[in-house]
Amino acid sequence: MEDHRDSERPRSRRLPRAVRERQILDAAVEVFAKHGFHNASMDEIAETASISKPMLYAYLGAKDELFVACVRREAAKLVEAIGADIGTGLTPADQLWHRLHIFFEYVNVNKAGWQLLHRQGDVPGEPYVQELSEWRERATELIAALLAEATTDQPQPMQSEQTEPFAAALVGAGEALVEWWFQHPEFTAEGMAMRLMNMLWLGFGELVEGRSWFPASQTEDPTGS
DSSP: OOHHHHHHSSOOOOOOHHHHHHHHHHHHHHHHHHHHHHOOOOOHHHHHHTSSSSHHHHOOSHHHHHHHHHHHHHHHHHHHHHHHOSSSSOOOHHHHHHHHHHHHHHHHOOHHHHHHHGGGGGGGTTTTTHHHHHHHHHHHHHHHEEEHHHHTTOOOOOOHHHHHHHHHHHHHHHHHHHHHHHTTSSSOOOHHHHHHHHHHHHHHHHHHTTTEEEEEEESSSSTTO
């Protein structure tokens, strides 16, 4: 009697390439975030994505190529979230508040993506360090542009020599606070955004209004701005 068991097995549905690649990247981000670049295995990524290892290589290449693809995607998603349209007519304080809230909400629902972007950047000399550096530069440039935009209606709008270092400081503070948050997950995204907002705006708000602090012995702006 002819054995029909093979013909009766359900065949896996062929997915569009874009859908399959998204599944692979989702799995890779999860595994890279969990184990780091060196300890992550292509076998585990293939298993997590429910595909064969040869198919994994066929779609997105070798391990380092796959990692770079993950970095690029997660960086694009984060920058897009921070730069999302929040409407018009907001005060500079409200603009910054909304951006910070969006940032922490994004991290809250994309923890693996954040860990991939932030924690893997501490290993100098690796082939992916340039990609990780580029996303941080993009985020800093975006925030600097937003800070400049927030001061356009002021008598003395901020210039790049002011907004760029403030943006870099804001990015660094956000990264540090997220790491603290991972150790204290009982706090909400809104609560974390409020903490950073209070720390930043009590000082930055004065700068937006054109006021700066100087030591009593200083007669000129020591920052050169």
